[in-house]
Amino acid sequence: MADAFDRREFLVAAAAAGIGLSLDPGRLSAAAAQRPPSPFAQEPRLFAAPPLETVRIGFVGVGHQGSSHVQNFLRIEGVEIRAVCDIVPEKAARIQQWLVEAGQPEPKAYTRGPEDFRRMCEEGGLDPVLTSTPWQPHAPACLAALRNG
Secondary structure, eight states: OOSOOOHHHHHHHHHHHHHHHHHOHHHHHHHHHHSOOOHHHHOGGGGOOOOOSSEEEEEEOOSHHHHHHHHHHHTSTTEEEEEEEOSSHHHHHHHHHHHHHTTOOOOEEEOSSTTTHHHHHHHSOOSOEEEOOOHHHHHHHHHHHHHTO
């Protein structure tokens, strides 16, 4: 088929389009000028909050990706990992061990089943809740965190 692109041709065409757009920056700024202003730009206080000296974090899903996030947050000063939730108790126990070895307080583990994140959010006293789960429990865990502040 003469009309079909192969992957290499598609990448070349996409790169050429990107270069073409970058050569005419006025075109992009003109489009941005026509866009209606964000309602948040007029009222920046909507998202203002006093700084937290210590950020108390809860994690839902501490398998592969969640474990990586825990390791990253362990390096940040002012972060306290207060709670970990996973349907596999051994994964939560591993994270608890990492924190103790790093000189941090042991976080509470929530491992009573696939919806124990709800209990964590209700009683955790957490600031943010980070969710690293497959797509099915992801939204319910985020909504539970939002509903509990």
